[in-house]
Amino acid sequence: AQSVTQLDSQVPVFEEAPVELRCNYSSSVSVYLFWYVQYPNQGLQLLLKYLSGSTLVESINGFEAEFNKSQTSFHLRKPSVHISDTAEYFCAVSRPSGAGSYQLTFGKGTKLSVIP
């Protein structure tokens, strides 16, 4: 069985402060890891992903996440947040589901609120 745990449902943070959104997963097989972002009243957009190689992955808007296999974590960080980062963030794990396909299992989401 596989699960994704996002440890905080809501994270308020002041503008220009650093933030960390935590994600832990459980899986008996190798996985691929993703962070998606959902802005209000929109669909999900891929923020960044880890497939293999360097354990530190970065997005184009300053977020980064580090894959830690021993701690089964994939925490998302940003050193200085902007008002525009206010959104809900979802951690997801991809696992094989047969017939060559993969399924995503999502965490329950973390709502990031950036306070001016």
Place this chain on the structure above:
Amino acid sequence: NAGVTQTPKFRVLKTGQSMTLLCAQDMNHEYMYWYRQDPGMGLRLIHYSVGEGTTAKGEVPDGYNVSRLKKQNFLLGLESAAPSQTSVYFCASSFGTSGREQFFGPGTRLTVL
């Protein structure tokens, strides 16, 4: 490219009514998915398809049916809507295997009274 589109954007149904949600993608993706999003629950997979003419059950398939008659379209049907199906429904598509990104539509907000 329009990406992934969904129709309708909003819908209100009465208990027992039926409806079909349409998802279309213009990226020539093999794989398509239907999720529902409920507050505090994240996204849960309803059904998915690995190619034209094929469908498979996800995590929460009960009360829903799907069809993939054309590669670019994936339909989600509710035969007899129930209040528990009030949710936001998202369609997604991907090239499929090995950790490929899923591209999401804008969602359909469904209320069942």
